[in-house]
Amino acid sequence: MYSREDKQRAIELFYQYHQSWSAVVRKLGYPSLGALRQWIRDYELDANSMLVDIPRKRKPKYSDEQRQAALNHFFEHGQFITKTVKAMGYPSRQLLREWLLQDPRCDDSLRGRTVVAKLAAPADIKVKAVEALYKREVPARKIAEDFGISRETLYSWKRDVLGVSFPTKQTSDSSEEVKSLDVTPEVSELQARIKELELQNDILHQVNALLKKDLGIDHLNLTNREKVQVIDALRDKYSLNILLQSLQLSKSSYFYQCNAIAKGDKYEAVRPRLRAIFKQNYESYGYRRMKMELADEGILLSEKVIRRLMAEEGLEIAIKRCRKYSSYAGEITPAVPNILDRNFQAGEPNQKLVTDITEFSIPAGKVYLSPLIDCFDGQITSWTVGSSPTAELVNTMLSNAAETFASNEHPIVHSDRGAHYRWPGWITLMNELGLTRSMSKKASTPDNAQAESFFGHLKTEFFYNRSWLGKTIDDFTQELNQYIEWYNTKRRKKVLGGISPQEYRQSKAS
Structure with a gap:
């Protein structure tokens, strides 16, 4: 759910960037292109109502028939929450408790054993759990079971104690850095900021080393494939989620690029032929004539692909201008009329x-x-x-x-x-x-x-x-x-x- 300020900021950038959808999404990191288009349409129809925060009604996960079937099974088979969930395959135990409290068949005795007060975990328990997660001597799921919580709750505690950008996995050079996690919020914020700056510095150095780009370049302007190269180089030091968040790359785009890289270059066999044709023809063929040459050999590629491959191979036509030779030596004899008059079209040879x-x-x-x-x-x-x-x-x-x-x-x-x-x-x-x-x-x-x-x-x-x-x-x-x-x-x-x-x-x- 985006606030009114978020929507207003996106709409302002849309018109500031000359109505470029992708430029707004790259700048802000939100929303999707479809959501942005819907915001613009709503804004143009009614600007005032569009910028009002209206809670979005979420579609229920289970239908009324599924809900009633689960409740009937509970009351007809001994009134056991766990057995009902296992038998039906849905919902969660907490959601079933909520359904029971709304059912008219739920009496006071059932209500008393259904409502379970959830006590807040003490701060020292949270610190110990996060410390165990940070050391990672056993899997995170095992740590959560030892503390009697879910894995999602464990990571929620980690965000409360250390912040979002702090890594959840201890690295080889950080064992002496964190002796105790029982720190004040100010220290936690400072540690998170230090880690964030270290991450940005590592990213810039990888951009320079792998992609041969300047250290001052904005790493958010890299292509998705270049971002994947940087992420793979830093995976041994940072978690994937932290790197994806820092480079503003979605997980689906990351794995798509990984699969594309794994498949290899499908134009690998064409590239040597491009270089040969370019050299054989005095390095004078652009992508249009290159397309004709390849088509005669049975290689059918679009002009866009050929233009990209030529750029990647450095096949560029050199252009140079020099002083023109002039043979004019004055009016030696009378000049004759300009019969062609710039009409250089001829219907037959030797005309x-x-x-x-x-x-x-x-x-x-x-x-x-x-x-x-x-x-x-x-x-x-x-x-x-x-x-x-x-x-x-x-x-x-x-x-x-x-x-x-x-x-x-x-x-x-x-x-x-x-x-x-x-x-x-x-x-x-x-x-x-x-x-x-x-x-x-x-x-x-x-x-x-x-x-x-x-x-x-x-x-x-x-x-x-x-x-x-x-x-x-x-x-x-x-x-x-x-x-x-x-x-x-x-x-x-x-x-x-x-x-x-x-x-x-x-x-x-x-």
Whole structure:
């Protein structure tokens, strides 16, 4: 039963935490999510009546028929309380006495031997019983029988004498600490506080040692699995109930996590395959393309699971930004119109092509790449690699690409306003091949977004996340060529349905 103040505090936190149910329960440690929802509904219907303490009527454990059957058996079989309880299997002897006192057949003589005055146990008896419980030389049930009380009463005495947080089991290093339990309430409270601080200190050190977290972290913010690890490490020193209470973990959650840990990792066989796929694909695959790759191998996992497994394995795509290479050298020749006008959609191959130059700076020197990209599927139709951005670099790329064109194919070739695409040699070659020129506006990167997108993927997946120390320019060129081949034939593109550009082109041709 929660008081009006408890309910009011929970409702205030609910609106303070932007109507987050779980945040309120984590903060206060009460109530259940269902109870909190009911409080909020009642509060919104009638705030005044909801915050009034109304005693909750408890549903009786036994029905009226069961009660009458037990009373009839008592009066019909010699009026023995113990025998009636054994014969019926219910209720407790105390509850049967209460039923008898309310029955009209109970006369004065029966009432006199039914009512038993329960005398309060002397303080010295309580102290001796709790001392025996603390030393734990025999089981708690045996201690309770020796003192003529129930096991529940014994633990109730322990709470009265020592407090809730004081351990009920003597540890190896505490035999000299408690010589006598006949202490004043102030001393008992101080001892309980000391034990509580020791427990909190032990928990923080276990969090640091086991989970590698900072000593200043709030142990209540740990996950349930992390809390179980801390509890198991301290079970030899503290009782389970004390640890569960300190970490605000329910017993059912504790045993659920224990069973889950005992079952092991059901994704153990998938983890090595995740690492292999990530490494084979230039450490560039996120969880979406990783899901496609696993699905082709018959491994069906949700994106949420793959994202979590990649985070646990440290499979993170490195992102880095560097200064963009610019080939602009002024208005050498008149610029041509922007025919594409940012429309990079093509209905067939060799209809719209885009090009640009990008620079790689490695310890061995600088390397330049000039690709020709087909807007139909993003495939790199032709590319050249060199150690300097010369006119020969781009002209050779265009000549190689022209060899793959059919006689009736005269695509649009779009570029930025770099000097390579405004020199007479490039213009002459374009006219000889019957190709149409198109140019971006000055200092307008989005006008050539198709090429910029490829360079972004190229630098992120191939260049930035690797060390090029000890690599020669020839070594780098060879690995760059291998990446572009992989990009064309194997790299999955979500916009193409999760297949590579080459596979997409083959599927459309068939």
